[in-house]
Amino acid sequence: MKTEEVKKLDEKYVIHTYKRAPLVLVKGRGTKVWDSEGKEYLDFVAGIAVNGLGHCHSKVVKAIQQQVSQLMHISNLYYIEPQVKLAKLLAENSFGDKSFFCNSGAEANEAAIKLSRKYGKGKRYEIICMEGSFHGRTLATLTATGQEKYRKGYAPLAPGFKIVPFNNLEKVEEVISSRTVAIMLEPIQGEGGINVAKDDYLKGIRKLCDENNLLLILDEIQCGMGRTGKLFSYEHYGIEPDIMTLAKSLGGGFPIGCIITKDKIASYFSPGDHASTFGGNPLACNAARAAMEAILEEKLIENAVQVGNYFIEKLKELKKKYSFIKNVRGKGLMIGVELDFEGKDIVSKCQEKGILINCTVDKVLRFVPPLIVTKKEIDRVIDVLDEVFSKIGMR
Ligand SMILES: Cc1ncc(COP(=O)(O)O)c(C=O)c1O
Numbered sequence: 001m002k003t004e005e006v007k008k009l010d011e012k013y014v015i016h017t018y019k020r021a022p023l024v025l026v027k028g029r030g031t032k033v034w035d036s037e038g039k040e041y042l043d044f045v046a047g048i049a050v051n052g053l054g055h056c057h058s059k060v061v062k063a064i065q066q067q068v069s070q071l072m073h074i075s076n077l078y079y080i081e082p083q084v085k086l087a088k089l090l091a092e093n094s095f096g097d098k099s100f101f102c103n104s105g106a107e108a109n110e111a112a113i114k115l116s117r118k119y120g121k122g123k124r125y126e127i128i129c130m131e132g133s134f135h136g137r138t139l140a141t142l143t144a145t146g147q148e149k150y151r152k153g154y155a156p157l158a159p160g161f162k163i164v165p166f167n168n169l170e171k172v173e174e175v176i177s178s179r180t181v182a183i184m185l186e187p188i189q190g191e192g193g194i195n196v197a198k199d200d201y202l203k204g205i206r207k208l209c210d211e212n213n214l215l216l217i218l219d220e221i222q223c224g225m226g227r228t229g230k231l232f233s234y235e236h237y238g239i240e241p242d243i244m245t246l247a248k249s250l251g252g253g254f255p256i257g258c259i260i261t262k263d264k265i266a267s268y269f270s271p272g273d274h275a276s277t278f279g280g281n282p283l284a285c286n287a288a289r290a291a292m293e294a295i296l297e298e299k300l301i302e303n304a305v306q307v308g309n310y311f312i313e314k315l316k317e318l319k320k321k322y323s324f325i326k327n328v329r330g331k332g333l334m335i336g337v338e339l340d341f342e343g344k345d346i347v348s349k350c351q352e353k354g355i356l357i358n359c360t361v362d363k364v365l366r367f368v369p370p371l372i373v374t375k376k377e378i379d380r381v382i383d384v385l386d387e388v389f390s391k392i393g394m395r
Pocket of ligand 1: 048104105106107109134135136137186190191219220221222223247248
């Protein structure tokens with residue numbers, strides 16, 4: 001189908017919750033995607049950090065093909081072999097002991113919120129969340145989200161959430177009360193503009209949790225699975241969470257979400273307390289196991305460090321050249337470039353030149369390429385950015 005045709009059908013039949021770029025992507029391999037007119041793009045959006053392994057990674061494709069012809073779905077009323085294998089792999093490679101599986105990031109955060117409320121035994125239920133955060137679009141997760149634009153029009157919101165400024169320990173301390181049960185945050189805020197938690201801040205949050213018997217919930221939905229140069233971002237900080245949520249690249253492109261926690265906290269959920277029809281289905285779990293094994297076996301975390309540092313260095317060189325670049329920040333391959341003007345035109349200019357990037361909080365260009373990206377591909381993106389920036393000129 002031609003782009004115009006798809007656009008027309010979308011206009012007529014799809015509810016308009018997305019502002020879409022005029023592009024129909026029909027094929028992907030590795031770091032590249034192709035549109036319906038056959039044009040090739042280097043994909044530095046990667047499904048907003050979903051395609052961590054790039055598109056159609058052979059191990060994930062094989063795992064899906066093998067599972068799809070054997071058993072796609074079976075109820076959680078029965079034991080599921082691919083589910084226990086994935087849970088074991090996650091436990092062996094993280095702080096956690098046990099997982100619960102669902103289908104998306106918002107559902108994972110919902111599960112974390114519900115588990116915290118169980119932990120609070122009806123007496124403690126409040127969760128402290130951060131300004132600039134993003135935790136999902138369900139009613140509870142958007143209440144936990146510290147950005148007004150997502151909440152507008154949805155009042156009354158879920159009770160029991162306190163929002164405080166990010167990277168400010170004192171403000172957290174100020175709102176802890178006898179009702180508080182948890183602190184929830186992203187070690188690196190994604191939708192909020194690639195804001196990195198300071199080292200002392202996260203250590204301080206851990207300490208506050210320990211002193212007040214609070215659960216530390218880390219949302220690693222965007223920053224987990226090797227993206228920041230560690231398998232999980234909490235590893236940068238020398239601390240461990242009590243609950244971690246994952247989704248996005250967990251399934252190597254296939255939808256899956258999960259929470260991981262310690263045995264003691266997991267025991268606050270009993271059979272019937274929480275569930276998901278599709279959660280932990282054989283197909284999603286087999287895809288996720290293959291994806292996670294590929295990240296570990298193919299040394300993609302090391303690549304995220306090396307290529308990520310190289311990318312940041314090159315972006316900092318651009319910052320020296322263009323005064324409208326206010327800041328370059330991030331870790332590994334989760335990088336933001338803050339401009340002093342709205343970035344949407346830069347995004348479309350890059351798209352014209354065959355590079356897909358995106359912009360968040362209006363002014364932050366976000367780069368979350370697949371972890372398989374090479375320095376040569378970074379050079380190409382830098383050249384295109386330089387060319388696009390040079391047309392804007394010095395300000
Ligand atoms: C940090 C974070 N948490 C939660 C979510 C929600 O995930 P989903 O869209 O799969 O519900 C997102 C999505 O962008 C996210 O970046």
